[in-house]
Amino acid sequence: xxxxxxxxxxxxxxxxxxxxxxxxxxxxxxxxxxxxxxxxxxxxxxxxxxxxxxxxxxxxxxxxxxxxxxxxxxxxxxxxxxxxxxxxxxxxxxxxxxxxxxxxxxxxxxxxxxxxxxxxxxxxxxxxxxxxxxxxxxxxxxxxxxxxxxxxxxxxxxxxxxxxxxxxxxxxxxxxxxxxxxxxxxxxxxxxxxxxxxxxxxxxxxxxxxxxxxxxxxxxxxxxxxxxxxxxxxxxxxxxxxxxxxxxxxxxxxxxxxxxxxxxxxxxxxxxxxxxxxxxxxxxxxxxxxxxxxxxxxxxxxxxxxxxxxxxxxxxxxxxxxxxxxxxxxxxxxxxxxxxxxxxxxxxxxxxxxxxxxxxxxx
Numbered sequence: 001x002x003x004x005x006x007x008x009x010x011x012x013x014x015x016x017x018x019x020x021x022x023x024x025x026x027x028x029x030x031x032x033x034x035x036x037x038x039x040x041x042x043x044x045x046x047x048x049x050x051x052x053x054x055x056x057x058x059x060x061x062x063x064x065x066x067x068x069x070x071x072x073x074x075x076x077x078x079x080x081x082x083x084x085x086x087x088x089x090x091x092x093x094x095x096x097x098x099x100x101x102x103x104x105x106x107x108x109x110x111x112x113x114x115x116x117x118x119x120x121x122x123x124x125x126x127x128x129x130x131x132x133x134x135x136x137x138x139x140x141x142x143x144x145x146x147x148x149x150x151x152x153x154x155x156x157x158x159x160x161x162x163x164x165x166x167x168x169x170x171x172x173x174x175x176x177x178x179x180x181x182x183x184x185x186x187x188x189x190x191x192x193x194x195x196x197x198x199x200x201x202x203x204x205x206x207x208x209x210x211x212x213x214x215x216x217x218x219x220x221x222x223x224x225x226x227x228x229x230x231x232x233x234x235x236x237x238x239x240x241x242x243x244x245x246x247x248x249x250x251x252x253x254x255x256x257x258x259x260x261x262x263x264x265x266x267x268x269x270x271x272x273x274x275x276x277x278x279x280x281x282x283x284x285x286x287x288x289x290x291x292x293x294x295x296x297x298x299x300x301x302x303x304x305x306x307x308x309x310x311x312x313x314x315x316x317x318x319x320x321x322x323x324x325x326x327x328x329x330x331x332x333x334x335x336x337x338x339x340x341x342x343x344x345x346x347x348x349x350x351x352x353x354x355x356x357x358x359x360x361x362x363x
Contacts, residue, residue, distance in 0.1 A: 001055065001093055001096075005096070005097075005100070008100075009048070009049070009052040009096070010052075012045055012048060012049055012052070013049045013052055013053070015041075015045060016042065016045040016046065016049045019038055019041055019042045019045065020042065022038055023035075023038055023039065023042060047099065048096065048099045048100070051092055051095055051096050051099065052096065054092055055089060055092045055093065055096065058085050058088055058089045058092065059089065061081070061085050062082055062085050062086065062089070065078040065079075065081040065082045065085065066078070066082065068081075069082070097353060098349060098353070101349065101352045101353070102352075104172075104173065104176070106172050106176075106207035106283075107170060107172055107173035107176075108169055108170055108172070108173065109171065109172045109207040109208050110144075110165065110166060110167045110168060110169075110171050110172070110207075110208045111165070111166045111171045111172050111175060111176075111205050111206060111207055111208060111276075112149070112163060112164070112165055112166075112204075112205075112206045112208060112272075112273055112276040112277075113132075113135055113163070113164050113165075113166050113175070113203070113204075113205055113206075114161070114162070114163045114203070114204040114205075114206070115128045115131050115132045115135075115159065115161070115162050115201060115202075115203055116128065116159075116160070116161045116201060116202045116203075116204075117154060117158070117159065117160050117161070117201055118181070118199070118200040118201050118202055119199060119200050120184075120197065120198070120199025120200060121190075121199075122154060122155065122156040122188070122190055123184075123188040123189075123190065123197060123199040124199040124200060124201055125154025125155070125156065125157070125158040125159060125160055126154070126156060126157050126158040126188070126189070127158065127182075127184045127199055127201055127310075128154070128158050128159045128160070128161075128162065128201045129154075129157060129158025129159050129162075130158065130333060131182060131201055131203065132159060132162050132164070133333075133335075134332070134333050134334070134335055134337070135166070135175070135178075135335070136164075136335070137334055137335025138175075138335040138336075138337045139166050139168065139171070139335075140335065141335055141336075142168060142174070143168065144166050144167060144168025144171055145166070145167040145168065146164050146165070146166055146167075147164060147165045147167065148162065148163070148164045148259060149163045149164055149165055149257060149259065149269050149272075149273055150162070150163040150255075150256060150257045150258065150259055150269070150273070151163070151259065156189075156190065163273060165208070165272075172205070172207045173345075174341050175205045175341075176205055176207075177307075177321075177341075177344040177345075177348070178203050178205050178307075179203055179204050179205045179307075180202070180203065180305045180306065180307035180308075181200055181201075181202055181305060181306040181307060181308075182200065182201050182202070182203055182307065182308050182309075182310065183198060183199070183200045183306055183308070183309045183310070184198070184199050184200070184201075184309075184310045184311075184312070185197070185198050185309060185310070185311045185312065185313070186310075186311070186312035186313060187312075187313070196313060200306075204280065206276040206277060206279065206280035207276065207279060207280070207283075208272070208276055209272075209275035209276050209278070209279040215275040215278045215279050217248075217271060217274065217275060217278075221248060221249045221250050222246055222247065222248060222249070223246070223247040223249060224244065224245070224246050224247075224267065225244070225245040225246075225247075226241040226242075226243065226244055226245075226263060227241055227243050227245065228241055228242075228243060229242055229243040229258035229259075241263065242258065242260070242261055242262065242263045242266060243256065243257070243258030243263075243266060244256070244257050244258070244263060244266040244267045244270050245270070246267070246270045246271060246274055248274055248278065251278065251281065253274060253277050253278065253281075255270045255271075255273045255274045255277065256270065257269045257270040257273070306320060307319065307320060307321055308320065310329060310332075310333070311329070312329060314327075315327050315328070315329045315330070316329060317329050317332050317340075319340060319343070319344070321344070321347075322343055322344060322347045324340070324343050326339065326340070
C-alpha cells in the first residue's frame, strides 16, 4: 500500500476513535443535529477503518511468517502462509481503493424523474407511459414513494410528458445513469401492416435540490403566471386559476404544474422542480467540462445521447454505453432493473479506479 494512502487511513482511524468517544459522552444527545451528523460519520468511517485494520493485521501476519521461515522445519508452512496472506492483502487493497473513491454528494437524495415522448408519434407516448411504469415498479420494489408532480397524457395512452418525485434514500445513486435517450423497436398497436417501427423517449433524472444550500431562487428572476388547468380533475380544477407556470428568466427554464386543486401547492411543486432543473443543469455543465478532458464510459449525461434500446420482437434490452444486452425484456419493463443498475455502477467505478491509477502515475 502506498504511504500516502496508509497515512490517510491512519488519520481516518484516529477520527473514528474520536467520533466514537464523542458519541459516548453524556452531552452527545443534547444537540440532535450534531448527534445525527456524528452518527452518520461513524457509519461512513467504520467499514473503511475496519478494512484498514484487517490490512494492518495481515501485514503483521506476513512479518511473523517471515520470521518463522527462518526455521527449516517451518519454512514450507510459513511460505504458504505468506502467499495466502499476500493474496488477501491484494484484495483488501483493491476494496480500500474502491471505498476511497470520491462519493457523489447527491447519491443519497430523492429525485425528480421526467419522461418525455420524442420521435414516433402516438407510439412514443405509449412507450413513455411504459417507461414511467417501469421506473415506478422499480421504486416500489425498493420501498420508495412515487408522487406525480405534473403529467400531460397522450391521446392513445401513455404520456406526452410526466414528471414525478421519487422519494427514497439513495434514489439518485441508483437512477442517475438513466438520463438520456431510450429507443423502442416493435410493431405499434397503431400499425396495420405489421411493420416494426422505431420510436424514442427522453428521460431526465435530477437530484432534489436542497432549498437552502443548493439553489437560491431570486424572486426578481422569476415570472409566475396562473391559468386554468386543463384535462381531468373535476369542475373545481377547470373553473379556477389553480395552474401555475414559473419561468426562470436567466436560464429560460419553464415549469408548469396543474395537477393539484390548490394554486399554492402547484406553485410550491413548480418551484421544487425548477430548483432541481437548475441544479441538474449545473451538474451537467460540470460533467461537460470533465468530458472535455476525459470521455466517460457511462456517457456524458447529454439528454440527446441514445443510451438504451428496447427491442420487443427479439425480447432484448441493450445498454449501448457498456455494451450489455439482456434477453428478458418483460421482467425489465416490470421494474426488474437491478442487474442493469449494478452493471452501470460497476462500470462507473471501474472508470474512477482507472482515472485514479492514471493520476497516481509519476509525471
